[in-house]
Amino acid sequence: MTESFSADQSVTLVISELVREGHIDAYERWARELHALQNQQPGFLGVNVIRPSDPAHPEYVTIVRFATYEALRTWQESPQYRERxxxxQDLIVGDVHYQNASGLQLWFDRPSRPAPAPAFWKQVLVGVVGVYPLIMLFSxxxxxxxxxxxxxxxxxxTATLSTLFLTYPVLPLLTRWLRPWLYPTSR
Known part of the structure; x- marks a missing residue:
């Protein structure tokens, strides 16, 4: 799926990888190497790794942030990245799943089939509907x-508690309930 980003907008790449049985230590070493290289890249803002909770299904989710889409693209086209x-491919089962997001998109539960991100005004409106009651409640x-x-x-x-509950479960639930309105072409 092709995403469109403005030149000055930070971008987040969410990567899901299912590691082959018996290859977790090798994958962890590979990931540390990759993250050390990313840390040297212009525009790199940070990385978070969500490790698997179920050893029988070792799926890693990595969240990588870059200052701009151009900085991310430059990294992805670099020889170091391509070699890694x-x-x-020897460490994972199947394909790597990538999802680019910017702004509020990362908080939204997207449909299982590819669909364009909701309009920005819809994202803001759902965010306000989610955050306002939380702010009032926690205040x-x-x-x-x-x-x-x-x-x-x-x-x-109040902001910390509201953000915790907004991230999970409020926005994922709201976007599921409002999916036909947010993603009208993905039904």
């Missing part, structure tokens, strides 16, 4: 404890 990807629940705290600390507490 060739070595990866009310924490105010007995935080009312004597400095305003910035009370707000940080």
């Amino acid at each position: 990807i060739q070595r990866l 009310t629940l924490t105010s007995p404890v935080t009312s004597a705290w400095p305003g910035w600390l009370a707000t940080l507490t």
Whole structure:
């Protein structure tokens, strides 16, 4: 699927890989090498790895962030990246699954079939519908404890709790419920 990004917009690449049985240690070494190289790339912002919770199904999800789509593309076209990807084929089962996202897209539960990202205004509207009740709820629940705290600390507490619940389960549930409206062509 082709995504469109503005030149000044950061981009996140979500990568899913199912590691072959008996190859987890080799995969981990390969990933550390790759991440060390990424860390030297212009525009690289960071990487997070979600390790498998089920040893019988060792699927790794890696979240890579770059400052711009151009920086990501430059990295993906580099000889170092291409050489590492060739070595990866011996360590995984099947194909690598890639998903590019920018802005709020990463928070949205996308349909199983490829579909363009929802319009930005729809993403913002769903975000507000999700976050506003959480802010009100956590402001009310924490105010007995935080009312004597400095305003910035009370707000940080509310923002942290709201963000935790917004990320999971609120936005994934909202996007599932609103899928026909967010992704009208993917039914």
